[in-house]
Amino acid sequence: MRRWRGQQRSRTADNAALSHMVGGVDLDLALVRAFVATAETLHFGLAAKRLNTSQQALSKRIARLESLLAVRLFEREGGTRLTEAGERFEPAAREALAAGERAVAAALGVGQIVRIDVWGHLYAPMRTVAQAVEALGAIRLEPGPARDWPSAAEALLRGDTDLGFGRVHPLPGGRDAGLARRLVRLEPVDAVVSAAHALAGADQLRPADLRDSTLWCPAELTRLDFLRCFADEFGVTRREDGPNLGLDHLVQRIRTDATCFTLFPADAPLPGDAGLRSIPIVAPTPLYAWSVAWRESHRHPLLDTLLRGFAEAGRTRRWLDYAPERDWLPESDHAALAGPARG
Template sequence: MDLDLALVRAFTTTAGTLHFGRAAEELKTSQQALSKRIARLEELLAVRLFVREGGVRLTEAGERFLPAAHEALAAGGRAVAAVSGAGPAVRIDTWGHLYAPMRTVAQAAQALGPVRLEPGPGRDWPSVAQALLHGGTDLGFGRVHPLPGGRDAGLTQRLVRLEPVDAVVGPDHPLAGADALRPADLREYTLWCPAELTRLDFLRRFADAFGIARRQDGPNLGLDHLVQHLRGDAGCFTLFPADAPLPDHAGLRAVPLVEPVPLYAWSLAWRESARHPLLDTLLRGFTETGRAHRWLDYAPRRDWLPDTDHAKLAEGY
């Protein structure tokens, strides 16, 4: 059977939205035309790919077909790139957007030569892990942590950066004038978590490790919302990677943390069974940049990492 990639693309787009109307808009076609493409693909494969009663969801056959469908589209893209001379693109989804993950990716990209990156936003690590497993992206970048139920089985990760973390407070916070703080100095204050705490593995582990009992979370409404909250509540603080940009006009104070220095672990993740042809080139670029900038410096007596990040150190350079 010769698969029509237009039909395959109709399937993957619909599988990504689980909504025929939104998928049709994304493909710039009518919902009727999209439904006909899906029906034609189901006819060729002799299976149902979607359940359409009570909403749209994938059948078991559709779940099995989705990773291979993404790989077929990626292979088609590489074939076109080979003819055009443009070179293959690498899709990379990032998460942890308040912490500006693209800072690190951009620095590493300078060492990659002609590699074309196609960055995309991921909601969080669980959603990017699912996209990797289903073939919806080639590479993930952010903070990786174990997922319950083995939902990250089949994925490989590489630690590429350990970034010191500062305490960030508003101008009226009692500790705003400090030159440096120990994590223990924050115990009497409230940790503000700029998303649901269940999604913020690093902040949760930090609070548990250093006895931060007061915790407040809320929806991630962006950096401006975070700034306004910290400026308006003198009893709150949050954590921010030391090199991540804060608005110059915000009046916030970023105070280095010491004894120990908390480190935020940035990692690359991919599906080993679907390695992109340029993966080794990408890893080499991150390694060279990391060595030049000492991204993986770690001293056990000086620094603190969550237990789940220790095992990654041996897999770094």
Template sequence: MDLDLALVRAFVATAGTLHFGRAAEELNTSQQALSKRVARLEELLGLRLFERQGGTRLSEAGERFLPAAREALAAGERAVAAVTGAGPVVRIDTWGHLYAPMRTVADAVQALGSVRWEPGPGRDWPSVAGALLRGDTDLGFGRVHPLPDGRDAGLTQRLVRLEPVDVVLSPSHASAGADALRPADLRDSVLWCPAELSRLDFLGRFADEFRITRRHDGPNLGLDHFLRHLRDDPEAFTVFPADEPLPDHMGLHCVPLVEPTPLYAWSLTWRESARHPLLNTLLHGFTEAGRTRRWLEYDPHRDWLPDIDHPKLAARCRGGGM
């Protein structure tokens, strides 16, 4: 049978939301029209793709059909781009938003000319890994770490940046006037985390490594909310990328960390079985930006990198990216 991509698109949108009304809004159509398209696709396939009792969920056949349906839509987009000259769109989901991952992506994009980007926010690395495996996005960008139960199997990553972090202190903190601090100097202070610590692999490893036992976390309510609370606690600190400017009106103190300097690892990741046609071009853009901006400098006598990040660096060196 010949697949009608309009029907496939209706199915994929509904599978993504598990709600016919929201899927119809996403496709700018009526719920009735969307339901008819899904029903027509089910009729042509001779299979029920959704279970509709007690809410909407994918059937077993729908689960099997979804990855191939997404790839069919992507192939259709590439076919249209090939004849219109528009070029394929690259979907990239980022996470670690308070650390502003788009700064690094934007620097790399400058080297890529006419590539069309479609950035999207991911909640965290597990959610972006799921989106990559489902085919909902082409690339992910943020800090990658191993996921439980091998949930990241099938994904490939490339380390593109090691960013030093500063300590950020309340103006009333006892060390606010220091020219530099060692991580060990912070053991009697309280590490403030911008989200639940279970979702912040780097901060958890930093606290464990330097024996910082007093920790405060909570829901991510945005940068301003987080920094206001940090400013008002004389015992509090957090760590923040050295190249990311903080709001001037907060009055916070940024102090370099030394002996050692912690590094935050930014990686690009994708599903190896569904490589975007522009992937090699994109990797070249990140490599060029990293070379000119010295993004991958690492001195083991000066810097600290979590153990799980060392294999990324070794792989990058073997690939000639340093």
């Protein structure tokens, strides 16, 4: 018993010493911001330019931070790189900056900011986000610049954004390790063809009906997992892709080529649809899976509120209706069906 009490006293003393050591560091967010900018660029000159300061001033801030923490955060010989201590400090530093932004927003009474990266821009992802948050009150969304899921995943893991919204699928090499997702909407997609297309008069189409047409992909096919899976599953061998030049370019491409089709969410708006037909696909109906994603180690304080907003919108609008005998999903989307998003 005396030995156990001695061990307890030793642990208590160690914890007190650690608490004193950590509590004795007054962390200046300006120094943290300098560290994060340098960690992102691994270049003191570029980081200084980003912060609109001189390289000398930036170097002094980093040196001051290292002195306060009593550790080296960067190796400077043979190029700038993070030390082990710097790698441990980086995610917490990003969270500290985000917490500071939330504190300022709270003091100003402007509501908490949620940084959200969306992708699949041609399919208008923000229309779904807007419907989910419209009844939640003073939540300020700050959309980010993500172009696709891999870039959004990197931003989430770096702490550059709080949430992601779009279609989530496994990334090679485990590049999405540490991220969580919640399926929030399954949206039917239509076949969009020119009014001059041979199938333009159909009231509905089966996927097999499209095998003699060319699938037009509005970006490199390697980046469009959903379209690639559809083409592979239903034997659409004719495929063309090109740069993503926006929705108007996509519409014009389909309108002027009677051999092509593309897939487009049934509820998404098509601009200037004269000369186009949007035809429902049946037996089965392809579904586009929209998910919310976040970093498992950092849940934004408003995450649960937002997820409730998506769940309520999903219930009232039947966003998660799915019947395997009627609908089709890529294999990588099936695992999400068993998750808490269905509840």
